[in-house]
Structures are given as structure tokens and as C-alpha cells.
Amino acid sequence: MMGMNMYRADNVSVAAGGRLLVEGASLAVQPGRVTVLVGPNGAGKSTLLKAMSGEHRLSSGRVTLDGVVITHLSPLALARRRAVLPQAAEVAFPFTAGEVIAAGLMAPDGRDGARIARLLGEVDLSGFAQRRYDSLSGGERQRVQLARILAQLELTRADAPSYLFLDEPTASLDLAHQLTVLRLARAHADKGGGVLAVLHDLNLAAMVADEIVVLAQGRIRAAGPAGEVIREEVLEAAFGVRVRVGIMPPGPFVLPQNVHWAG
Amino acid sequence: MTVEHVTMAAPAEIASGRPVRAGLILFALLAGAAVIGALAIGPFTIAPGRVLTILWAALTGDAAPGVALRERIVVLDVRLPRAVVGALTGAGTAVAGAVMQGVFRNPLADPGLVGVAPGAALAAVAFVVFGAPLAMLLPAPLQALGLPLAAFAGGLGTTLVIARLAARDGRTQVATLLFAGLALGALASAGTGVMVFLASEQQTREFLFWTLGSLGGATWLKAALAAPFVLGLLVASVFLARGLDALALGEAEAFHAGVSVERLKRGAVIAVAAGVGASVAATGVVGFIGLVVPHLARLVVGPSHRVLLPASALLGVAVLLGADILARMIAAPAELPLGVVTALVGAPFFLWLLLRRRAFVG
Numbered sequence: 372m373m374g375m376n377m378y379r380a381d382n383v384s385v386a387a388g389g390r391l392l393v394e395g396a397s398l399a400v401q402p403g404r405v406t407v408l409v410g411p412n413g414a415g416k417s418t419l420l421k422a423m424s425g426e427h428r429l430s431s432g433r434v435t436l437d438g439v440v441i442t443h444l445s446p447l448a449l450a451r452r453r454a455v456l457p458q459a460a461e462v463a464f465p466f467t468a469g470e471v472i473a474a475g476l477m478a479p480d481g482r483d484g485a486r487i488a489r490l491l492g493e494v495d496l497s498g499f500a501q502r503r504y505d506s507l508s509g510g511e512r513q514r515v516q517l518a519r520i521l522a523q524l525e526l527t528r529a530d531a532p533s534y535l536f537l538d539e540p541t542a543s544l545d546l547a548h549q550l551t552v553l554r555l556a557r558a559h560a561d562k563g564g565g566v567l568a569v570l571h572d573l574n575l576a577a578m579v580a581d582e583i584v585v586l587a588q589g590r591i592r593a594a595g596p597a598g599e600v601i602r603e604e605v606l607e608a609a610f611g612v613r614v615r616v617g618i619m620p621p622g623p624f625v626l627p628q629n630v631h632w633a634g
Numbered sequence: 635m636t637v638e639h640v641t642m643a644a645p646a647e648i649a650s651g652r653p654v655r656a657g658l659i660l661f662a663l664l665a666g667a668a669v670i671g672a673l674a675i676g677p678f679t680i681a682p683g684r685v686l687t688i689l690w691a692a693l694t695g696d697a698a699p700g701v702a703l704r705e706r707i708v709v710l711d712v713r714l715p716r717a718v719v720g721a722l723t724g725a726g727t728a729v730a731g732a733v734m735q736g737v738f739r740n741p742l743a744d745p746g747l748v749g750v751a752p753g754a755a756l757a758a759v760a761f762v763v764f765g766a767p768l769a770m771l772l773p774a775p776l777q778a779l780g781l782p783l784a785a786f787a788g789g790l791g792t793t794l795v796i797a798r799l800a801a802r803d804g805r806t807q808v809a810t811l812l813f814a815g816l817a818l819g820a821l822a823s824a825g826t827g828v829m830v831f832l833a834s835e836q837q838t839r840e841f842l843f844w845t846l847g848s849l850g851g852a853t854w855l856k857a858a859l860a861a862p863f864v865l866g867l868l869v870a871s872v873f874l875a876r877g878l879d880a881l882a883l884g885e886a887e888a889f890h891a892g893v894s895v896e897r898l899k900r901g902a903v904i905a906v907a908a909g910v911g912a913s914v915a916a917t918g919v920v921g922f923i924g925l926v927v928p929h930l931a932r933l934v935v936g937p938s939h940r941v942l943l944p945a946s947a948l949l950g951v952a953v954l955l956g957a958d959i960l961a962r963m964i965a966a967p968a969e970l971p972l973g974v975v976t977a978l979v980g981a982p983f984f985l986w987l988l989l990r991r992r993a994f995v996g
Binding site: 447501 | 651652736739740741876879880881882883884886887889890891892893894895932936937938
């Protein structure tokens with residue numbers, strides 16, 4: 372059957388304030404694959420990710436998980452299959468890092484301290500369980516949130532692939548931790564899950580993605596493996612700048628010093 | 635990583651590093667001490683040991699050896715209903731405060747914000763002024779219920795109007811809920827002011843009970859009326875706790891984590907309105923308990939609602955009964971209104987919290 376065993380958007384449009392933010396977007400996030408959304412500011416990347424996660428209402432089209440329209444699933448049923456890393460999350464009360472992870476888990480065994488300690492270790496925050504969340508740096512908070520959604524997916528059904536949605540997961544991270552996050556995303560896909568990420572850095576995108584989807588002005592302009600999508604004419608059309616793309620095994624790269632100022 | 639620590643500590647404490655279990659035990663002991671104190675202390679003081687003997691005898695149906703009938707009557711018929719109503723109001727108001735703070739994602743929220751308390755007070759004073767003919771319509775044994783029922787209906791009604799105002803596209807907008815609550819609360823207070831103008835002197839004195847709160851009129855009937863709604867709130871809070879924890883991460887985050895956010899908010903507002911409405915109907919408006927008690931509890935057991943809500947219930951019992959003991963003792967044999975005592979203690983404490991918070995923020 373169409374759409375089985377994947378998380379997909381069909382002809383999705385999202386409007387807000389009388390403006391179409393995303394128009395007629397179709398894409399499939401598949402188990403075992405990392406799909407990355409790239410595009411200029413305001414292209415609709417985050418909006419599309421939010422539409423697919425169920426957070427944003429669609430003005431037309433549909434989003435399905437294994438063929439089932441996601442609005443027909445309860446929030447709990449959906450949360451058992453997909454987790455979302457927020458862009459910048461404020462926490463209302465003086466929670467510790469460990470409590471933030473426990474707070475996001477609806478499963479009864481969510482407060483397992485050993486699991487929380489291990490997941491904090493995976494995001495390079497060993498020993499942070501009892502640190503106050505509001506005393507952490509932006510990058511540390513981002514990684515606590517990542518540990519939280521990894522915990523959410525660990526507690527889900529083992530018999531069906533789960534999906535990790537990351538909205539600019541590297542935004543406030545230093546280079547080493549950007550790579551940590553992308554390694555964890557890659558590992559999730561390699562274990563049979565699906566990943567959808569919004570990334571700004573084309574080189575990181577090219578490095579981690581199985582499929583890159585280029586958005587501009589709310590529409591999907593190109594989609595495919597990095598080698599097919601990270602091309603000078605595609606990037607110029609989407610971003611409005613002329614760049615030079617180099618190829619070096621294992622893939623294409625974009626160097627800022629190769630920029631030709633447009634016009 | 636100390637493995638022993640991980641395996642031996644309670645799960646909640648690994649994640650938080652807080653003395654959760656010790657805190658809950660402490661609050662339970664305080665609540666117990668406050669109940670015994672409420673039964674022992676008064677113009678006619680009875681030793682705590684004797685209070686326990688009398689309670690035990692009443693529970694088992696045995697005769698209490700060496701206890702005067704007068705002591706039995708004071709403890710069981712005069713002070714016990716008052717303590718029970720106080721415990722219900724304390725637990726209900728404190729839990730309501732903690733739940734509202736969770737829904738608003740703001741530690742300064744208060745049950746008064748969703749209009750329950752001012753709405754209930756307005757309905758009560760309006761009933762005092764205009765309601766006597768209405769009460770005549772009720773069968774005689776229920777006439778005494780007219781006033782508490784009016785207060786309850788007023789509280790719940792105001793909250794439902796506010797919740798309605800804040801709903802847009804099927805979603806409850808928390809900021810609108812807050813502002814609508816403030817506006818309607820102010821309106822209700824203005825209405826109460828109008829009633830003061832219309833009222834006779836005797837009625838004005840009765841208003842004090844509703845606007846400042848008191849356990850003075852506590853009876854078993856009032857306790858029986860409040861109990862189902864307050865206990866309903868306490869039971870509901872067990873089911874709300876997990877969702878409120880997730881809500882602290884943000885509304886979108888809570889949804890992503892699997893919470894039906896709209897259902898959570900509606901359930902919380904209705905449970906709070908019922909619990910606080912019933913409390914106000916029994917004791918009038920007792921301020922600051924809903925604001926201050928959850929704060930104190932949070933300082934000890936942390937902000938996770940799974941422990942905060944039971945901790946607030948226990949501490950609410952202790953603080954309200956403690957305040958009532960003060961209210962009875964300060965100007966004995968006269969009684970201060972309970973709300974005056976909670977405000978005298980609560981307001982400076984609240985200011986201290988504000989300043990402390992400002993120091994934290996920067």
C-alpha cells in the first residue's frame with residue numbers, strides 16, 4: 372500500500388496570517404534514512420517540520436504515518452512513534468536537567484535514573500542530571516532536550532520504526548557538539564529509525580543526509596542525494612547567491628570564500 | 635559515576651537530587667501536628683495526648699478512660715469539624731494553586747486568576763443581600779445550603795465564562811485566560827463593592843466572612859459539602875501531574891511528548907474551579923494559600939508535579955490550620971478573620987519570593 376512504513380507529507384500547504392508559508396510540499400521520511408531540509412530564512416523549513424510533527428494545522432494536503440493521517444492518532448500514540456527537538460525551549464520551573472528529561476516522558480518507567488544518566492552521557496553531559504536547567508548554556512540546554520527526546524523514543528514500541536524530528540539541532544552548538552548531534556541522528560537512522568532535520572549548514576547537511584530537500588519561498592525546489600542537490604545552479608536559485616561547489620570524496624562541499632556576490 | 639548511588643536512591647531523587655521522600659514525610663508530620671494542634675489549642679486547652687485518646691476512642695467506639703465529657707465534646711463536636719473543613723480548604727486551595735501555576739506555566743499564578751474566588755465571593759454576598767427569598771424556595775433542611783451553593787455556582791460559573799472567552803479555534807489561549815481572569819475578577823470585586831453599598835449593617839458583617847475567610851462557621855454539613863469536590867480535585871491532580879510536568883517544557887513540547895494539551899488545560903481548570911468553589915463556599919476566600927504553599931513545597935521537593943501536588947496538599951493542611959490557630963489566639967477570645975492572618979504572613983513572604991526571583995533573573 373502507498374505510504375506504508377514511512378512518515379510522509381502529501382501536497383501539504385500551511386497558511387498563517389493570510390500568507391502561504393508552505394505550498395504543495397510532498398516528502399517522505401523513511402526508516403533508515405536521514406532527510407534534511409535546507410533553504411534560506413523564511414523558506415518554510417520549520418513550518419513544514421511543524422506541519423509534519425502535528426504541531427501546525429494544514430490548510431490543505433495531509434500528513435500520514437504508515438498510511439494513517441496523523442490527526443487521527445492521539446497525541447500519545449503519535450508521541451510513541453515520533454519525537455521533536457524544539458528550537459529553543461524555555462522551561463517554566465526550576466527543573467534540573469534530569470527532571471527535564473523525566474518531565475517529557477509519559478511512560479510509567481520514565482523516571483529510571485540509570486537511563487537518564489546514560490542518555491546524558493550520550494550527549495556529552497555526564498553528571499549533569501542534578502544541575503539546574505536554567506543555569507545551563509544554550510548549547511547544553513539543547514543537548515538536554517536531545518537526551519529527552521532520545522529517551523522518549525527509547526520508551527516507544529520496539530516493533531515499529533520511530534521518527535526523530537530535529538529543528539535546527541546544531542544552532543547553538545560548537546563544532547564538536549554539532550557533530551555529536553549529527554552522529555546521534557545518523558545512529559538513529561542506522562538502527563532503523565527515520566530522521567527529519569532542518570539544517571542551515573550545507574556542508575553538515577551534505578555530510579549527514581541521505582536525502583536533501585531544498586525549500587525556497589514555501590516550495591520544494593529540489594530533492595535528492597547530496598550529490599544531485601548541492602549544485603551551483605540549485606543553490607543560486609534557492610538562496611539567491613552564487614557559490615562554488617567543490618567535490619571531494621565522499622561528497623560535495625560549499626566554501627564561503629568561493630562566494631560570488633550576486634548581481 | 636557511582637553505580638551504588640544510581641541503584642539505591644529513589645528514581646525521583648536521581649533525576650532531581652532533591653530530598654523528595656524526606657520532604658513528603660516532613661510535610662505529612664507538619665499536617666498531622668497541625669491537626670492535633672487545631673484540636674488541642676483554644677480557650678480550653680487539652681493536652682495532645684488526651685486529644686489522641688479521644689480520637690482513638692471515637693474511632694474504635696470504646697469508652698475513653700479518664701476523659702471528661704466536656705473534653706470529648708470540645709474535641710469531637712466543636713474543633714473536629716472545624717479542623718476537617720480547614721484541612722479540606724487548605725489542601726484544596728494549595729493544590730489548586732499548584733495546578734494553576736502549572737497550567738499558566740508561571741509560579742506566580744493563583745486560583746484567584748481564573749475568577750473562582752472573586753466569582754464565588756460575589757455570588758455569596760449577592761445571595762446575602764437578595765437571596766433570602768430564594769432560600770425560602772428550598773425545602774427547610776436545605777435552606778442552610780443556599781449560600782454555599784450560590785458561592786459554588788458563582789465560582790464555577792465565572793471560571794467557565796473566562797475559559798469560554800479564552801477559547802479560540804478550539805484552543806485555550808493562556809495569556810487571554812490570564813487577562814480575562816483578571817478583568818472578570820476585578821468586575822466581580824466591583825460587584826461585591828456594590829453589594830456592600832446595598833447591604834444592611836448586619837449583612838456587611840456577614841460579607842467579612844466571605845471576603846476574608848473564616849473557619850468560624852464550620853460544621854459537619856459544610857465539611858460534607860466541600861469534601862467530594864476537594865477530594866475530586868486531589869484525585870484529578872494525580873492524573874494531571876504527568877501532563878503538567880510535560881507542559882512545563884512548553885505547550886508544543888508537551889504535545890510532542892504525547893499530552894492532549896487542550897484536554898489537560900480544560901480538565902485542570904474545571905477541577906480547580908470545583909475544588910476552590912467548594913472551599914470558598916465552606917470558608918470564604920482565604921488568600922495567599924494557593925500562591926505561597928506551592929512555592930514552599932517547590933523549594934523542598936522540587937517542581938515536578940508528581941511530588942509537588944501531594945506535597946502542596948499536605949503543606950496546605952499544615953499552613954491553613956496553623957493560620958487558624960493564630961487567628962484564634964492573637965485576639966482571643968475574639969477571632970481574627972482567617973484571610974487576614976494568611977495575608978499578614980503570606981504577603982511579606984510573597985514579596986520576599988519576588989525579590990529573590992529578581993535576584994535570580996538578574
